[in-house]
Amino acid sequence: MDKRIFLWIIIAILVLAVVYVTFFKNSGTGAVIGADGRLDTTGWTENEKMNYEMHDTIPARIQQTSSSTSASSGMVGGC
Numbered sequence: 001m002d003k004r005i006f007l008w009i010i011i012a013i014l015v016l017a018v019v020y021v022t023f024f025k026n027s028g029t030g031a032v033i034g035a036d037g038r039l040d041t042t043g044w045t046e047n048e049k050m051n052y053e054m055h056d057t058i059p060a061r062i063q064q065t066s067s068s069t070s071a072s073s074g075m076v077g078g079c
Helices: 002-023 046-055
Strands: none
Touching: none
C-alpha cells in the first residue's frame, strides 16, 4: 500500500510541475505579451522575428538576464 501512495505523490508532483512550466513559460523573459497572447515584436529586426518564429528564441536584448547565467541564447541545449 505504501508503494501506491508514493507513486501517486510522484505523479501529482510531476503533473504540478508540467502545469507550472506550461503556464509560466514566459515569466522572467521581460517580453511584453499582447492581448492576443503573442509577444509584442515591435522594434524587432526581421532576423530576430525569424529566429523567434522558427526557433522560439527571444532576443538577448529583450530578456532580463542575470549576471549568473552565462548561456543566455534561449535555445535548448545551448546550441
